[in-house]
Every structure is written in structure tokens, then in C-alpha cells.
Amino acid sequence: MFTCWSAVSDNFRKMKIISLVLMLGVHLPLVTAIFTVTAPRLSYTASYGNNITVECRFPVESNFNSNQIKLYWHHILSDGSSQLVYKLFNGKPALQDQSQEYSERVFMLLDELRSGRAVLEISRVRVSDAGTYRCVIDLNGVDYKETALEVTASYGEIKTIKTKERKETELICQSMGYPLAEVVWYYANGSDINETANTTHFTGTNGLYNIRSVLRIKEETNDNYLCMFWIKEFKMNTSAILQNKEMEETEEKIDELLSTNRSYLIAAIAIPVTVLLGVIIIVSILLKSGRYRQVVMDPMIAPAEMECEPP
Numbered sequence: 084m085f086t087c088w089s090a091v092s093d094n095f096r097k098m099k100i101i102s103l104v105l106m107l108g109v110h111l112p113l114v115t116a117i118f119t120v121t122a123p124r125l126s127y128t129a130s131y132g133n134n135i136t137v138e139c140r141f142p143v144e145s146n147f148n149s150n151q152i153k154l155y156w157h158h159i160l161s162d163g164s165s166q167l168v169y170k171l172f173n174g175k176p177a178l179q180d181q182s183q184e185y186s187e188r189v190f191m192l193l194d195e196l197r198s199g200r201a202v203l204e205i206s207r208v209r210v211s212d213a214g215t216y217r218c219v220i221d222l223n224g225v226d227y228k229e230t231a232l233e234v235t236a237s238y239g240e241i242k243t244i245k246t247k248e249r250k251e252t253e254l255i256c257q258s259m260g261y262p263l264a265e266v267v268w269y270y271a272n273g274s275d276i277n278e279t280a281n282t283t284h285f286t287g288t289n290g291l292y293n294i295r296s297v298l299r300i301k302e303e304t305n306d307n308y309l310c311m312f313w314i315k316e317f318k319m320n321t322s323a324i325l326q327n328k329e330m331e332e333t334e335e336k337i338d339e340l341l342s343t344n345r346s347y348l349i350a351a352i353a354i355p356v357t358v359l360l361g362v363i364i365i366v367s368i369l370l371k372s373g374r375y376r377q378v379v380m381d382p383m384i385a386p387a388e389m390e391c392e393p394p
């Protein structure tokens with residue numbers, strides 16, 4: 084009786100274990116299948132100096148508690164090494180091991196976690212921020228995704244210099260940006276120029292390219308020219324026009340301005356001087372007539388005064 088009961092109990096226990104294994108067997112792949120991190124965008128393009136947010140998404144259950152999440156954002160460098168950009172440990176920022184590059188420059192929008200969004204904001208984007216970003220999320224399982232960040236800086240401010248030496252004209256366009264641009268020269272009307280410019284560049288400490296393009300024109304010319312900085316990958320063009328005629332015109336205008344200024348100056352000196360002279364003449368006439376009157380009116384002092392005066 085006792086052994087019999089034991090056998091039944093044993094069978095019962097076996098069945099329980101089997102059903103548990105079956106349950107787990109069904110459940111385990113389901114759990115890993117559910118916890119999948121996704122990247123809504125494969126790449127982002129940031130403008131140098133601006134802010135950008137990059138994002139990963141993950142599934143959250145109704146009982147989600149942000150204190151359970153561990154999250155890492157890494158910047159994968161081109162040599163395969165990685166830098167820690169941001170870390171959440173049990174829902175709290177843990178930035179002791181954060182790369183100096185990102186110190187005080189990256190934030191996570193913690194309120195978005197409950198919506199299953201791991202949003203990283205990078206501010207004052209640098210050229211060195213370009214590359215691959217990997218988010219690793221440890222919640223009901225561990226998964227990661229990667230997304231790319233590209234950085235552009237338009238060649239916005241083009242400095243132009245034009246120098247004329249006898250018949251040769253030298254035109255220079257210079258600007259900073261990223262990535263490397265080609266410099267193309269045209270006539271201002273868009274026609275091609277049969278001259279090759281000497282374009283050189285160096286990299287500044289901020290990672291931007293500083294490009295300088297010099298076009299020399301041998302024969303005497305009054306044409307206007309255009310230099311265009313062209314970033315092929317991003318189809319970004321910026322250009323500046325170097326105007327030949329207008330520069331001379333403005334020089335003439337400056338001359339004109341100076342000469343009108345000169346006549347103002349002459350007027351400014353001449354008018355008060357004339358007025359002053361007039362006043363002196365009038366005053367001396369009045370004085371003289373007054374004295375004569377005095378001489379006539381006061382005969383007592385008249386002889387003495389007459390004595391004093393030269394003949």
C-alpha cells in the first residue's frame with residue numbers, strides 16, 4: 084500500500100517536472116524572442132555644433148520598473164575599440180567610466196524609458212562623434228543594436244581674396260567644413276573655366292577641414308568668378324562670387340565719398356572763417372564810428388586824443 088502510493092506520487096512528480104520542462108521549453112525561446120532591441124533608424128546625420136538624438140527601442144511590460152534596466156551606449160571607433168558614452172545601472176546614470184570626450188555633453192531622456200525608448204542626446208556635436216553607436220540593453224534579457232552617426236559642417240563662410248598684379252589676377256576662396264569638399268570654379272554665369280585651381284587643405288584642431296583654393300588667371304579679364312565648395316556625399320554646395328567690376332566700382336565710390344567729404348571739410352572751415360571775418364569788420368566799423376562820435380561829442384578830451392594820434 085505504502086509502496087504503491089509512493090509509485091503514484093513518483094509518477095505524479097515526474098509528470099510535473101515534464102510539464103514544467105515543456106512549459107519552460109515553450110517559454111524560454113519566447114522570452115528571448117520578446118526581448119529584442121530595435122533601432123528605428125540605421126543612421127543619423129548631425130550638423131557640427133548642433134544637438135542630435137539617437138535612439139534604440141525595447142519592449143516594456145506593464146509591470147516595467149526603470150530600476151531594473153541596465154543600459155550602455157558605446158561609440159565604436161573605426162579601429163574596433165569602443166568608448167563608453169553613457170551608462171544606466173539599475174535605472175540610474177553611472178558615468179564613472181564615461182569617456183572624457185562625452186563628459187557633460189550627453190544626456191538620456193529618462194522619462195522615455197517607460198515607453199521603451201532609449202534616447203541619447205549628444206549636444207555640441209564634434210567631428211570626432213561620427214561613427215557607430217551601440218546600445219546594449221539588459222532588462223528581460225540582453226540585446227543590442229547599432230546605428231551610425233554622420234557629421235557634416237557646411238562650408239558656410241567663404242572668405243574671398245582678389246589680387247591683381249599687372250595682367251595676372253589671383254582669386255582665392257577659403258572656408259572650413261566637414262567632410263572634405265571639392266572646390267569647383269566657374270564664371271559667374273555658370274560657364275566652365277579652362278583653368279585649374281590649386282586647392283590645398285589642412286585639418287584644424289576641431290577636426291574641420293580648412294580648404295584654400297587659388298585660381299590664377301593669366302590674361303587681363305573683367306569677368307566675375309564663382310567658387311563652389313561641393314560635398315559630394317551629402318550633395319551640399321556653398322558658393323561665393325568674386326566680382327571684378329563691382330570691386331572697382333566700390334573703389335570709385337569710396338573715392339567719391341572721400342572727395343565729397345573733402346568738400347564738406349572745406350565748407351566746414353570756410354564758412355566760420357568768413358563769418359568771423361565779417362563780424363570783425365562790422366565790429367571794427369562800429370568801434371570806429373563810435374569813437375568818432377565820442378570825439379565830436381566830448382571836445383574836452385578831443386585835443387589830447389588828437390595829440391596822441393600820429394599825424
Ligand SMILES: *[C@@H]1O[C@H](CO)[C@@H](O)[C@H](O)[C@H]1NC(C)=O
Pocket residue numbers: 133134206207
Ligand atoms: C543643445 O543642448 C544643450 C544642452 O542640453 C542645450 O542647452 C541647447 O539649448 C540645445 N540646443 C538646441 C538647439 O536644442
Ligand SMILES: *[C@@H]1O[C@H](CO)[C@@H](O)[C@H](O)[C@H]1NC(C)=O
Pocket residue numbers: 270272273274306
Ligand atoms: C560666361 O562668361 C564667360 C566670360 O565672360 C564667357 O566667355 C561665356 O561665353 C559666358 N557664357 C554664357 C553662357 O554666357
Ligand SMILES: *[C@@H]1O[C@H](CO)[C@@H](O)[C@H](O)[C@H]1NC(C)=O
Pocket residue numbers: 277
Ligand atoms: C584650354 O586650354 C588649353 C591650353 O591651356 C587649350 O589647349 C585648350 O584648347 C583650351 N580649351 C578650351 C575649351 O578653351
Ligand SMILES: *[C@@H]1O[C@H](CO)[C@@H](O)[C@H](O)[C@H]1NC(C)=O
Pocket residue numbers: 281282283
Ligand atoms: C599649390 O599651393 C601649395 C601651397 O600654397 C604649393 O606648395 C604648391 O606648390 C602649389 N602647387 C602648384 C601646382 O602650384
Ligand SMILES: *[C@@H]1O[C@H](CO)[C@@H](O)[C@H](O)[C@H]1NC(C)=O
Pocket residue numbers: 267311313318319320
Ligand atoms: C553642386 O555642385 C556640383 C559640382 O558642380 C554639381 O554637380 C551639383 O549639381 C551641385 N548641386 C547643387 C544642389 O547645386
